[in-house]
Amino acid sequence: MTQLHAQPYDLSATGFYFESAEEFDGKAKANRNDYGEQVEEYEIQFIDGDTIDCDLAKAIGINQANIAQYFDAVDAWNEDEKQRVIIAVGECGYRFEPNTKPDDFEVDIYQTETLRELAEQFADEGLFGDIPDRLQFYLDYDAIARDLGMDYAEIEVAGERLIYRCG
Structure with a gap:
């Protein structure tokens, strides 16, 4: 199980933990700052899970825009596919795009x-x-x-x- 944390950039708001893209969406929509305004921007932090999934989060630069794709990759890709993406994106300069697949990279x-x-x-x-x-x-x-x-x-x-x- 992979657990992430959404840390608001808004200092008057509180962050939350989540384990799926759907849970993030629900909690983000309900999250309000001290003035009752919806919090819009978060830093996404890896909290718990397999080491390779932590390395994948670092390599792709996990953020609000790619949370769903990240969770899909964690569930669907095997270790070799994750290694390929970690190396390609983190070391070789390839980009992690919305429809990225491990076979897209020549590594x-x-x-x-x-x-x-x-x-x-x-x-x-x-x-x-x-x-x-x-x-x-x-x-x-x-x-x-x-x-x-x-x-x-x-x-x-x-x-x-x-x-x-x-x-």
């Missing part, structure tokens, strides 16, 4: 912790061609990792280290 994500591990993985997969067994011990994986660092970057999402490349 390569690898479940490795370091660029050196990625270099070793690429060598094992034959990305550098067929390397004879007797020569594999002479490969400088640290140098390959430094080269990969020109196009790839490391990130931590929800406590998991990942390597990514923006398309």
Whole structure:
């Protein structure tokens, strides 16, 4: 369950907690400041939920305009899709639009912790061609990792280290 808080910019008003877009709409319409006027603008704050959903809220810049889309994403997207959007929007400069879907972004994500591990993985997969067994011990994986660092970057999402490349 994901819980958010709507903190009014109006200093004479009180904020409220909510767990869905519908609950936000209802409470926002009923919320009044000390002068009886309806409160119109809120800062939306992540309070409780899965770490990856917190990271998603930060990456997309959760606000009043995208609350419904955020809750839809929390419920519908799997962890890989959330990671893709977090990296694409938070790191690669893509925009989070009203109809954004994780497949909209060209981002390569690898479940490795370091660029050196990625270099070793690429060598094992034959990305550098067929390397004879007797020569594999002479490969400088640290140098390959430094080269990969020109196009790839490391990130931590929800406590998991990942390597990514923006398309």
